[in-house]
Amino acid sequence: MMLHWILNPGLAINELILGQRVPKVTLIEKDSKKNLAEKCFIPCPHCDTIHSSLKWTPQNKTAFKNWFGLYCDNCGQTIPCLTNLTSYILLGLTLPLWIWFKKGWKQKWLLTQKEKFSKPLTLTTPEYNWVTQGLSWGFFMYVFTEILFPLIDSEKYNYYKLGFGLIYWSLAGLGFGYVMKKLLFRQTNKQSQDKTQQAT
């Protein structure tokens, strides 16, 4: 998953625009009864606090906008994250455009994080609707790759390609949503099945 995060160029969009980040270090508990999200812990290298990965979820409004890293609510510093290779190149090329603002942006961002994390966080596994999640991801990728990128390259739109892209990204989105569900919630299903079996 970490290697995929670095190598897949599409994920630069998740990283640079949505601010979705993957920490450099994740600890995974060896307990098969929990699902992956519950098993993952993220250590802060500054204060050695071991955080539940469930602190950074959509329900806590902390899954995105993590452009500067993951905020540690114990020491107020940021937990270092991986950088996608494409993001790295894009950031390098555009360095003269943003370097002047980085400090100010980070200060502002840190204040927002402090406020977000001052509220009680929900540490339960979020509900995951793979169809909606997958399709919205597919739609997002469609808009970027088929509509915005050709616009930037001043390429002419090809209606055949636009139509094909819609089908392609819907299917890719559904595939993505399904794989993510399987990957993240495999153990939960097993556990709930066990519970049902026990109950009957």
Ligand SMILES: [Zn+2]
């Ligand atoms: Zn810390």
